[in-house]
Amino acid sequence: MDHRTHDTHDHKHGPNCGHTAIRHGDHVDYLHEGHLHHEHDGHVDECSLDHAGACTPSHACGAHPQAHRHGPGCGHDAVPHHDHTDYLVDGHLHHVHDGHCDDHGRVELA
Template sequence: MSSRDTAAREAAMNHKTHERHDHVHAKGCGHPAIQHQDHVDYLHDGHLHHPHSDHTDECTLAEDARNPAQCTPQHACGAHEATHRHGPSCGHAAAPHGDHMDYLVDGHLHHPHDGHCDDHGKVQVLS
């Protein structure tokens, strides 16, 4: 077995499953879709869902060079008022990123922090 096959098998065995998820995610289902590694995930109620076989996987965006988790107080994207506060009902889809929650704003991740929004990098939005 190749190292790629071994890695894929280990990932399949170690992924987290979202229990009792009746909604079927697909193009046009009403949830924002983003490209995540080699698959498509859907932002749904603060979760990153990936339809997989007969169940739904729970994913988290990694803290990496593309999506760093650093403080960027100088960030001003202009996609919302400076007084806007991200939270469960702010109108932006929540995305798990590392050990915290970010919000999808105009193709990139915002993290509310110390009175400003940190820029945690771009994501490829598909819908």
């Protein structure tokens, strides 16, 4: 096995399971408590989005107040992305960086 797994995961992900579903390559992952899960071959994979994310200091999102700060408990789903955490806002990824919020691109919700 050449990928990370989430051991002791009792929840069964699928349509209508209550977690946000994101299309990731050729499959669907589910956001669950800051993790991105994909059921595969009898276990749950720990996934991370791997598309590029640029620094976009001029990004102004109309989906939340300008003063909003992303972080644990902010009301947006946390999404593992490369070596950091982004937050899902209106179908795209926000990343807190150097005093501003970067737009790390759109995701396809499933």
